[in-house]
Amino acid sequence: MKKIVQTIKKQWAQVLAVFVFIFFIGSRLWMYVRYGAAGFGYDTGIYRHYIRGYFERFGDNTIEPFGFSSFSNALHFLGNSTDNILFFWYMFIGVILGILFYTVVQLYTKNKNTALIAFILFSTSIVQFEFFWWFYYRNTLGLFFVLLSFIFLYYRSYLLILTLLVIGTIHPLSLIPIGLMLIIQCIFDKEKRTYLFISGGVALFAILLLNIQEIKGYASLLFQKDVYVDDLAKQNEGEFTGQFISLAFYVRVAFIYIIFGLLGVVYYFKKYKELGLFLVINAILFALGILFYRRFIIFFDIAALFFASVFLSHLLEKSKQSQYVKVVSILFFALLFFQQIRYIADKRPLVRPLDVRNVESIDQLISSDAYILTINSHYAPWLQGFTTKDIIAPGMFEHDQWTFSQWEQFWYSPYSEDRLSLLALYSKDIYIFIGDKDRTFISILESDEHFIPITAYLWRVSL
Amino acid sequence: MAGIFISICVILILGVGTLFVFERRLLKTSLLERVVLVFSTGLLMLISIFILLF
Numbered sequence: 082m083k084k085i086v087q088t089i090k091k092q093w094a095q096v097l098a099v100f101v102f103i104f105f106i107g108s109r110l111w112m113y114v115r116y117g118a119a120g121f122g123y124d125t126g127i128y129r130h131y132i133r134g135y136f137e138r139f140g141d142n143t144i145e146p147f148g149f150s151s152f153s154n155a156l157h158f159l160g161n162s163t164d165n166i167l168f169f170w171y172m173f174i175g176v177i178l179g180i181l182f183y184t185v186v187q188l189y190t191k192n193k194n195t196a197l198i199a200f201i202l203f204s205t206s207i208v209q210f211e212f213f214w215w216f217y218y219r220n221t222l223g224l225f226f227v228l229l230s231f232i233f234l235y236y237r238s239y240l241l242i243l244t245l246l247v248i249g250t251i252h253p254l255s256l257i258p259i260g261l262m263l264i265i266q267c268i269f270d271k272e273k274r275t276y277l278f279i280s281g282g283v284a285l286f287a288i289l290l291l292n293i294q295e296i297k298g299y300a301s302l303l304f305q306k307d308v309y310v311d312d313l314a315k316q317n318e319g320e321f322t323g324q325f326i327s328l329a330f331y332v333r334v335a336f337i338y339i340i341f342g343l344l345g346v347v348y349y350f351k352k353y354k355e356l357g358l359f360l361v362i363n364a365i366l367f368a369l370g371i372l373f374y375r376r377f378i379i380f381f382d383i384a385a386l387f388f389a390s391v392f393l394s395h396l397l398e399k400s401k402q403s404q405y406v407k408v409v410s411i412l413f414f415a416l417l418f419f420q421q422i423r424y425i426a427d428k429r430p431l432v433r434p435l436d437v438r439n440v441e442s443i444d445q446l447i448s449s450d451a452y453i454l455t456i457n458s459h460y461a462p463w464l465q466g467f468t469t470k471d472i473i474a475p476g477m478f479e480h481d482q483w484t485f486s487q488w489e490q491f492w493y494s495p496y497s498e499d500r501l502s503l504l505a506l507y508s509k510d511i512y513i514f515i516g517d518k519d520r521t522f523i524s525i526l527e528s529d530e531h532f533i534p535i536t537a538y539l540w541r542v543s544l
Numbered sequence: 545m546a547g548i549f550i551s552i553c554v555i556l557i558l559g560v561g562t563l564f565v566f567e568r569r570l571l572k573t574s575l576l577e578r579v580v581l582v583f584s585t586g587l588l589m590l591i592s593i594f595i596l597l598f
Contacts, residue, residue, distance in 0.1 A: 139598075140598070148595070151591050152591050152594070154594055154598070155591060156551055159551040160547030162547065165548060177584070180580055183576075184581075229584045232581065232584075236569070238566075238567050240562075240566065240588070243589070246592060246595065247588055247591050247592060251591070291596070292595075
């Protein structure tokens with residue numbers, strides 16, 4: 082026993098690294114293990130729809146281009162199922178992302194202890210957990226290749242061209258902060274100018290050549306941002322923000338390390354210019370409030386974690402003789418772990434696992450080509466992803482023909498004729514899905530003979 | 545499971561191959577860095593191939 086304790090004391094860094102790694106994996110798997118397909122955010126269903134749909138139409142040039150399909154089709158091609166790509170590969174890449182971040186920090190700081198602190202901060206970051214939980218698959222891949230870009234940048238490898246190409250294809254938004262950082266470096270850093278000019282230039286040319294249709298789509302969305310259609314459902318306004326956490330939430334959950342991050346930027350900006358620039362650029366992009374601006378919090382947070390780990394590492398190194406500092410630092414890191422554990426344990430899914438299982442059963446219950454209507458946009462992404470039917474949902478997807486005021490009529494009108502006349506606008510059979518959040522609507526369905534119950538959660542419309 | 549296994553093998557082969565041909569010096573890094581680079585580069589190549597060909 083004494084020998085074990087002595088070994089642990091001697092190799093405390095390795096022991097701690099293993100513990101943090103196990104904790105990190107647990108944090109990424111927990112919601113899926115506990116809640117299954119319902120364990121992640123809205124985009125789960127949407128990505129399932131895309132992964133399945135783009136592979137079914139593989140080679141079809143008439144389909145709208147979607148860079149993410151290069152990733153999903155490649156994995157499909159190698160024998161992965163849709164759900165493997167959706168869950169296994171997402172969680173696997175999420176775990177590798179943490180290790181990649183550790184590698185970037187170790188490479189730039191040449192200090193394993195700094196990298197370990199960075200990994201602890203990353204593993205206990207509620208922001209990074211939320212980012213993983215929201216299931217922004219493309220954004221996750223974007224961040225993955227942004228971190229890889231930092232590694233290639235360090236080595237001045239021309240493989241940077243490929244990472245920029247992949248980022249620009251899969252998630253063009255992720256290209257903005259790193260692209261701006263590289264442009265500024267190209268202008269002010271004479272040593273790297275030629276390398277950056279060639280890498281950036283070739284990558285940009287390739288992106289425009291291969292992905293111009295998707296870039297045009299983003300550009301037109303950018304110009305439409307200020308145009309609001311009166312009857313758009315409220316959540317569509319949120320979409321333009323990027324639908325990630327607010328600044329207030331970010332400061333509340335991350336203040337414990339942001340302070341160290343900002344101190345780290347002040348003291349060590351010159352030493353780590355690339356990451357310092359990256360942090361400042363993301364802060365400016367967020368402050369400007371441009372399209373999807375909330376997503377820049379993710380990149381800002383990564384850079385803040387880097388500088389926080391640098392500052393903390395230097396602080397601990399300088400004060401290593403002080404018992405007081407040792408005790409405070411242990412308490413500090415324990416608090417981070419405790420905060421993360423509590424946050425994840427309290428996290429609840431957006432929909433019940435039973436609702437998702439009900440959605441999954443719909444295709445077996447309805448063999449014909451029909452619409453599935455949900456009165457609640459909460460269920461729409463899951464219906465989209467886990468059935469093969471066309472989905473009618475408030476303000477979502479392409480089949481919704483009603484304005485917002487018409488939806489209000491459908492939800493609240495005391496007259497059956499109002500509802501039926503709205504439903505008659507659609508040409509195919511309609512089935513109404515009722516999830517746990519819609520229980521109060523059942524009384525309306527039960528009181529009208531035009532709505533026939535198939536199951537407790539599925540009603541057929543008979544006009 | 546077979547798809548996962550095949551994919552990981554293909555990605556690792558692509559990663560090692562790419563680094564061996566274009567950036568052999570990156571294979572002389574520490575073990576963890578090497579593993580991360582091999583996997584990440586392999587995934588990068590796989591996606592790039594699909595972007596360029598399809």
